[in-house]
Amino acid sequence: MIMIMKNRKKTTTDLSAKHFSRYGEFLVSFELSKHGWNIYDPVYDEYIDLIIHKHVCEECGKNWNLTPVLVCKKCGKDFSKSLKKDIVAKKICQDCKNEMIGNKTKCAKCQSENLINHPSCDKCDGEVEMIDHSCKCGSKKYITKFRTIQVKSSRIEHGDGKSKNTYAVDMKPRDLIKDESHFYIWCLLDDKDHPHFLVLSVKDFIKVMGDSLKGISFFKDQDRQHFSSRDFGKWREFLDKFDKLE
Ligand SMILES: [Zn+2]
Ligand SMILES: [Zn+2]
Ligand SMILES: [Zn+2]
DSSP: OHHHHHHSOOOGGGSOHHHHHHHHHHHHHHHHHHTTOEEEOOSSOSSOOEEEEEEEETTTOOBOOOSOEEEETTTOOBOSSSOGGGSEEEEEETTTOOEEESSOSSOTTTOOOOEEEEEEOTTTOOBEEEEOOOOTTSOOOEEEEEEEEEEEEEEOOEETTEEOOEEEEEOOGGGOOOOTTEEEEEEEEOTTOOEEEEEEEHHHHHHHHGGGGGSHHHHTTOOEEEEETTTOGGGGGGBTOGGGGO
């Protein structure tokens, strides 16, 4: 019997409440990465758990790469990723036009020190230049987005050793940061430890809560949203709504 206990596979129920809450923040972070966000962790917890940020094309919304690209002017070969070692270190003497490869400081022909760098393509000898990223759609403009996120995590509630088939999320007046850039992500772990994400704005929350937002229990920090783990109840419309962050 002891052996069986020892070998039992661990689940999120083995985490303390504090560690579980952190676990949820990480799951949300990984999920946000899939949607192209960069994630930052505030030094102090002031009801904002994550700051997220991305650059996207102003025209088509595709993710934007801010690092410049290294390409051959002549044949278009892209050296940006891992091929930098293939860039030929060519120097040209300004006085006699002699071309040399390698780390020269003087012209081998005329001894002039008037050399200019000419990074060259290993394929066609064309000049490699650094150009700013432009989108495949043709746009040269990008926008920067910042969002703040509060994460709340819940496992399925159990009572008397039985599943209640509900999740529970504690919401308090201090969570109502009324900023257009602020969002809640509720990370809900089912009994197989699979996460489900509800993404909602502060406005969405206020709208769904309706009059219960003025309720005494909410004012007293005693409000707990219980909802079905099967269909997410009245919060269902926010399932996987990561588009709301865009
Ligand atoms: Zn674009
Ligand atoms: Zn080339
Ligand atoms: Zn020379």
